Amino acid sequence: MSCNSDQLPFPCIKCGLCCQRVSLAKETLFLDRGDGTCRYYDPASKGCSIYNERPDICRVDLQFTLHYTHLYTWEHFVELNLVVCCQLIEADESE
Known part of the structure; x- marks a missing residue:
């Protein structure tokens, strides 16, 4: 669910x-199980x-609301995150 209903x-x-x-x-190193x-x-x-209780x-x-609203629109922020998603998928497929 979005923080912003729009x-x-x-x-x-x-x-x-x-x-x-x-x-x-x-930012996520503390979650690493090793x-x-x-x-x-x-x-x-x-x-x-x-x-429901995730960090x-x-x-x-x-994260967008807290740190990035002054830098990006929601749509651009999503686009940037999807680029990373695609990079992770491509890296996984090449392993």
Whole structure:
């Protein structure tokens, strides 16, 4: 659900790759269970085992509201995040 009811929610495809690469960003290092994957990642569902209580850094809408509204429109922010999603997918497919 979006923080702003006028914006569409982030179009996550639920691939789980961002959760499997928390060691790539300093902001998410604290979630690393030791192998680069989030300690709350559930491989069966490819999702978060604490989704409703997940950390703020994992909430795309909230991160936009707290840190990026002065830099980007919501649409541009989503576009930038989707570029990273595509990079993660491409890297995963080449492994």
